[in-house]
Amino acid sequence: GQNIDQPTEMTATEGAIVQINCTYQTSGFNGLFWYQQHAGEAPTFLSYNVLDGLEEKGRFSSFLSRSKGYSYLLLKELQMKDSASYLCAVMDSNYQLIWGAGTKLIIKP
Amino acid sequence: IAGITQAPTSQILAAGRRMTLRCTQDMRHNAMYWYRQDLGLGLRLIHYSNTAGTTGKGEVPDGYSVSRANTDDFPLTLASAVPSQTSVYFCASMGTSGDTGELFFGEGSRLTVL
Numbered sequence: 001g002q003n004i005d006q007p008t009e010m011t012a013t014e015g016a017i018v019q020i021n022c023t024y025q026t027s028g029f030n031g032l033f034w035y036q037q038h039a040g041e042a043p044t045f046l047s048y049n050v051l052d053g054l055e056e057k058g059r060f061s062s063f064l065s066r067s068k069g070y071s072y073l074l075l076k077e078l079q080m081k082d083s084a085s086y087l088c089a090v091m092d093s094n095y096q097l098i099w100g101a102g103t104k105l106i107i108k109p
Numbered sequence: 110i111a112g113i114t115q116a117p118t119s120q121i122l123a124a125g126r127r128m129t130l131r132c133t134q135d136m137r138h139n140a141m142y143w144y145r146q147d148l149g150l151g152l153r154l155i156h157y158s159n160t161a162g163t164t165g166k167g168e169v170p171d172g173y174s175v176s177r178a179n180t181d182d183f184p185l186t187l188a189s190a191v192p193s194q195t196s197v198y199f200c201a202s203m204g205t206s207g208d209t210g211e212l213f214f215g216e217g218s219r220l221t222v223l
Contacts, residue, residue, distance in 0.1 A: 008149075033211075042199060042215060096167070101151035
């Protein structure tokens with residue numbers, strides 16, 4: 001079966017750095033996505049990785065290792081507005097997105 | 110309309126009733142999707158459409174039907190609602206199925222079946 005694993009909840013301090021991990025087992029691989037979802041709102045796109053390595057976009061970076069079935073989202077200089085759920089999703093061989101259950105990130109002052 | 114619009118945003122429904130959730134996009138995207146999101150389970154695909162005139166079943170299609178008569182509209186119908194269909198429903202679109210661009214989501218429809 002297809003499976004995406006990520007921690008259920010994480011807590012971090014304002015101004016700090018946090019790394020959210022995602023491991024996956026899917027039928028084929030056509031890219032990995034990270035989305036941010038604030039409570040009561042729709043998910044919004046953060047990043048896309050299809051090749052191994054690090055993609056940096058401002059305070060957010062995403063890393064992929066296809067051989068290990070592993071990705072992480074790195075958030076720097078945390079702000080209170082970063083409190084949200086972070087969803088990892090993998091596009092399988094049928095070009096369908098398989099979603100993780102999401103990681104709820106709590107930022108404390 | 111800007112982007113992707115869902116209606117209604119919230120609805121309470123008696124079990125056994127028929128309900129249609131509407132989804133309209135103005136981005137001329139080919140691919141459209143319906144997901145349900147339940148606490149602790151993440152997003153689960155109900156039905157999808159790669160282009161107008163075609164539809165496919167996702168992970169949890171039972172009890173739901175869709176149609177794609179044109180590019181812009183992708184309604185989701187619950188023929189006879191049951192309490193287990195209580196959920197938040199998201200419609201989404203992408204330029205082309207398999208496109209490496211982002212998935213655009215509607216604001217969601219919160220459905221409660223009593």
